[in-house]
Amino acid sequence: MSALEPVIGLEVHAQLATRTKLFCGCETRYGAPPNTQVCPICLGYPGALPVPNEQAIELAVRAGLALGCTIGRASRFDRKSYFYPDLPKGYQISQLDLPINEGGELRVGERVIGLERAHLEEDAAKSQHVGSQTRVDFNRGGVPLLEIVSKPELRSPAEAEAYLRELRLVLMTIGVNDGNLEEGSFRCDANISLRPVGSETFGTRVEIKNVNSFRFVRLALEAEIARQKVVLGSGGTVERETRSWDESSQKTVAMRGKEAAADYRYFPDPDLPAIALTDAQVEAWRDAMPELPAARHRRWLDAGLTDYDAGVLGQHPATAAYFDAVCAASAMSAKKVANFIQSEVLGHIATDGLDATLPVPADALAELLDLLDADTIHGQAAKKVFGLMVEEGLGAKALVQREGLAQETDEGAIEASVRAVLEAHPDQVAQYREGKTKMIGFFVGQVMKASKGKANPKAVKAIAERLLEPN
């Protein structure tokens, strides 16, 4: 039997970061008491009508533009029908034939992964099974989602994980999704099949539902590939079914078969006219598009950052923006700024969805880094000052002055200190002059000690070497 390769496609449900739901004015805030963010519309009351949320449409189009999709100029909402308590109208408003975004692609490392579509739909409510009871919280019902469907072009679990990380970062960078996996703002279903290497056809695919971390997606896919290889290797066939990831056993387990494929009876929602988008509107959104993570990454490499630096600083849009703002306000090289931020600042940045708490403003950090860059203070002093800035909220210059941390740069004063040290240590001077030039460290140390660390060590060394030259 020839070698098998995995064929993976991902369906991501990304919650659009709107204030209100897709078709009513209820808030989308996570964590409110059950059924407190509901109204006749999102509860499917008789006579209630959906009214599209313009912000959701804008965010969906912005996502489409960032992903290189074709923006549908007359896209349409359709009803997808099935009975379940989490679906108050008996149908979900989604998009079938004319999605708002068609096609598109996402660059993941060296590969470009094609997209089928990215369409708008409303979220279902959240069911909770308590004993024999099912409780339903409709706060989530009607929240806007963008379902982003990749082509089956991913070839490894690691690539799938990288795709998800990159997609999440793109959506966060353009402010479309808060990237919060724990709260379910970014959910993933994976389709996976195996086929002989070189084959153009697809094997029977299995869908793995609702895996709630990127690492688990990779692990679930790895486990599923292993399972399918065993099945196929022993001459069996893979069933078309839906499976879920079981963390405790590190395996996928069957959820339900798809033999009785549901007939969703899609048809255009007569309550909702086609979404009319003008070219001018779409172009305005395109023009307002911020720099995307991939372009930013390239720009940073050109500015001298390593791939690692750029990856670390780019992992959250707020950190990335912060780094760029500090660079813009400071004369220090980008690489040195990157080093300082990574070693000293990142540990102080707390992120919550799209929000981030920054320890000091970018221009305040730039002020500190400029003092360091101009040798006004040295590295150890800069770390100390940064700590004080975070604690006290004072500016770098004021703290350097208060703490007396400015380096002594007056050559005359330094020379006087050096002369005093040389005079106090005639034996060591003699040794130096006999060829033990390593003694220079001793003299510099003595001068630094005498100046309580304020003398510029480079200047001290140069002056001492000059004065120690044989007369």
Next chain:
Amino acid sequence: MTIAEHIAAVAGGASVRERAEAALDRVGDDPHRAFLSLDRDWILADAEQLDARLAAGESLPLAGAPIAIKDNLCQRGTRTTCGSRLLEDWVAPYDATVVERLRAAGALLFGKTNLDEFAMGSSTENSAFGPTSNPRDPSRVPGGSSGGSAATVAAGHVAASLGSDTGGSVRQPAAYCGVHALKPTYGRVSRRGLVAFASSLDQVGPFGATVADIAQVYDVIAGPDAGDATSADQPAPSAMEVLGAGVAGLRIGVVRSCLEQADAPVAAAVEGAAERLESAGATLVDVGVEHLDLALSAYYLIAPAEAASNLSRFDGARYGLRVEGRDLAETYRATRARFGREVIRRIVLGTYALSEGYADEAYVRASRARTAICRAFDSVFEGVDLLLLPTAPTVAFALGEKTDDPVAMYAADVFTVPASLAGLPASSSPVGEVDGLPVGAQLIGRRFEDTTLVRAMEVLSS
């Protein structure tokens, strides 16, 4: 008693309360069973409030005129049953936009009227709470589905009422009961708070004893509503302002094929109406509208398809009737088994029409026929301003006559569904009698030219 007379009486010192009492007395014990709810205490309390608002100097265009509301329109705090067991005890938590607008204009909301269950029917016999009878002949149906709203105006209880029209549900009962009714252009009147039957067809419309009553109510309810995405985003011209404008110079197309299909005495009455329009200065031309023969079948696929979807929310989970079963699926089945026969028939038909393997032959084909009918109307309206045809092929039929023959019942809508499919404004006005039973003439206008209909309706009534 018209709205204008009511306004004059109130301006002359009569109280809304005493006039409300008089209207309640006129209804008496509601011999035609036009109402599903008519709460005397509520109505009198509302009337007193209106008197207080008037006394406080508030300007109320409708001055407390009683207006009855079809029981598929949400009125906050009242039962809104849709003529169905499933909503028998459901109290609407909000006002439909049209109800809100009537309240704001100072209407006295005067009870909820009987209808075919979820507005599905042509005789009001499909109400879970029993049929309404025709005030002109109690052995006959009032038409449907807005039979209660038509009957209460015909009986002289109130000057005006609201109905809803999906395939003829205000026009046909208006014809059978001998009153005026207007189905506005689709999108002209908000559907928010109208319990949906077929969303792409449903439109709220007024019944009136006179055309002025229709115009008065129309002006209050028509116009854009941000709460209905299908509401037209353009102001509605006033119908009151065109009263008295006449029809001189209008070209009116008589749809000859429909006259030929109708009972001869009905056709003769409509011919008489045409002559009246002509003598008022309109030019008559005989026209044909292509594809009209497709309308009834297209309608009876599209409307049930949308209805099946719209009615899937009635699952007993959140509101309304819930019949417990052993498990979820059985609860759904047991609850939904309480729909009436006609509603179940349409849900089944509509579900088939949308199912994989059938949708292309049913829903998709019907939608294509609908598009063809729209185009046919567009082309006819290049040459005429209005179309004239019978509202229904016959006069009101006897109670029970067609209840066992759904197809015969559906045929009562043959002349009304085309304008519904095309979303065009259409009206019915009484234009004569056959053996003491009223005949209605239907007018159809261009999209958003509702007020042109009002001009011609007025001429027909003079």
